[in-house]
Amino acid sequence: MKDFRYLEGVATLVLNEEKCIGCGECEIVCPHGVFILDNKKAAVIDKDGCMECGACALNCPVSAIEVTPGVGCAAYIIQTWVKRKDSTACGGGAVCC
Amino acid sequence: MNENSCCGTKNSVGPTGLQIQPFSSKQADDEVCCGTPAGPPSSPYEKPGYQIVRFVDGFMDMDSGLVPKVNTHLSLFDIAGSIMTRVGVNRNRYKISPGLYGIGNPTPDSPVLVxxxxxxxxDTVRKELSGINAWLLVLDTHGINVWCAAGKGTFGTQELVKQVEASGLKQIVNHRKLVVPQLGATGISAHQVKKQCEFKVIWGPVRAADIGEFLNHDMKASVGMRRVTFSLPERLVLIPVEIYIGFKPVLLTMFLLFLLSGIGSDFFSFKNAWERGLIGISSLVGGVIAGAVLTPVFLQNLPGRAFSIKGAVAGIVTAIVVVLWYWKDTIWLETIGLMLFVITISSYLAMNFTGSTPFTSPTGVEKEMRKAIPLQAFALIVAAISWIGAGFL
Structure with missing residues (x-):
């Protein structure tokens, strides 16, 4: 999203171009246009646009993409600090989504 | 009791045990008797313990079972439900039964939307499918929207494969394609779905409003359909829930403000608790407006990338208004307390708004929080000390 930008240089996204088979799935699923398919290889063109949703990594058939996926939600992160991770609920008692 | 009055007539029981209606096809229009005339008879599709929902017009008898046919018109009942949910009431129980539904007059060639x-x-999806024949496969996301449920994994590969099997979709359609909303890609792995149930995932547009155009263009989405947006209307609808969720902590803070405001050189003064407490509460309301309303509205215009900074800036502007408003009723120490209080509340609430946006990364949010929370806590403590201290001056 060009009109909204968040912190720069933090995204954990890594693309292994050697593994890439150029299927273009990452380019389709990314809602922020982070990838582009160029010469039958995916390339990251806007890493700071990445919100780490993990859609690309999950849909890469050859596991060429790595990202630490998660919810960019302060209330959720506070819960993970206080409680154990598996007992946190996004949207339940707390905010977000 | 008069045996011949309309309700008193004994219903005769037929040989099969079925209740036979009394021989009177006319409604009881002559007498009042049982009050208002009776409604329509029960539908043959009703079953004990089940209720046919309002958006279902009928059922299609398929080999795999009955498939409910859904209408695409939103009734006042649906709209009222949406408003209640947007405000936050009953939000966690606003769900429908998962499974397969039909829209229009779907055939084995009709597309399947998930x-x-x-x-x-x-409701958003069926409204957009007016005039289209399609199948709608509803996953059990526990009443959570596609984007958030995909993040949690309930809108996921396993659930999709499960619903494909449970609905008998392979016998109902003659193609092997599923249109899945693009924002579901966080939970659904297209190549895994293909491997597990033969269906090919076609990524649909981000917004339901583009479904019609997407289907008309041979299931091709334009670049615009593939990008999330966060326009002013999209931000505005989120504000009521933010406030609804903050309601309990705000009430608790109000109570604390009365308590803190009463402390002073007289040990505890109810007069002070009331008078200074009201000033404190006005500041709290100012902080909530700054963080939960002004920050989302002016998100693009407020300086800074971090939401806590945007919120603090909105807070400073609001704090100046609050301080000027109470200029004659407060002393310098109280002014400091009020300023810090409004800014902190606004900054904290703005930071929490990250969870409602579609562009903040968890790594970024955590980084911002590790810096902002200690500062917010420090500011809040200084604010409380100033406010209590002023009670002794």
């Missing part, structure tokens, strides 16, 4: 069982999502 969505979540959050009623707001379901």
């Amino acid at each position: 969505t979540a069982n959050y009623k707001l999502s379901f």
Whole structure:
């Protein structure tokens, strides 16, 4: 999203171009246009646009993409600090989504 | 009791045990008797313990079972439900039964669209499918929307494969394609779905409003359909829930403000608790407006990338208004307390708004929080000390 930008240089996204088979799935699923398919290889063109949703990594058939996926939600992160991770609920008692 | 009055007539029981209606096809229009005339008889599709929902017009008898036919018109009942949910009331129970539904007059060639069982999502999709023949496969996301449920994994590969099998979709359609909303890609792995149930996932547009155009263009989405947006209307609808969720902590803070405001050189003064407490509460309301309303509205215009900074800036502006308003009623120490209080509340609430946006990364949010929370805590403590201290001056 060009009109909204968040912190720069933090995204954990890594693309292994050697593994890439150029299927273009990452380019389709990314809602922020982070990838582009160029010469039958995916390339990251806007890493700071990445919100780490993990859609690309999950849909890469050859596991060429790595990202630490998660919810960019302060209330959720506070819960993970206080409680154990598996007992946190996004949207339940707390905010977000 | 008069045996011949309309309700008193004994219903005769037929040989099969079925109740036979009394021989009177006319409604009881002559006498009042049982009050208002009776409604329509029960539908043959009703079953004990089940209720046919309002958006179902009828059922299609398929080999795999009955498939409910859904209408695409949103009734006042649906709209009222959406408003309640947007405000936050009954938000966690606003769901429909998962499974397969039909829209229009679907045939084995009709497309299959996948969505979540959050009623707001379901309503948005069916409204856009007016005039289209399609199948709608609803996943059990526990009443959560596609994007959030995909993040949690309930709108996921396993659930999709499960619903494909449970609905008998392979016998109902003659193609092997599923249109899944693009924002579901966080939970659904297209190549895994293909491997597990033969169906090929076609990524649909981000917004339901583009479904019609997407289907008309041979299931091709334009670049615009593939990008999330966060326009002013999209931000505005989120504000009521932010406030609804903050209601309990705000009430608790109000109570604390009365307590703190009463402390002073007289040990505890109810007069001070009331008078200074009201000033404190006005500041709290100012902080909430700054953080939960002004920050989302002016998100693009406020300086800074971090939401806590945007919120603090909105807070400073609001704090100046609050301080000037109470200029004659407060002393310098109280002014400091009020300023810090409004800015902190606004900054904290703005930071929490990250969870409602579609562009903040968890790594970024955590980084911002590790810096902002200690500062916010420090500011809040200084604010409290100033406010209590002023009671002794």
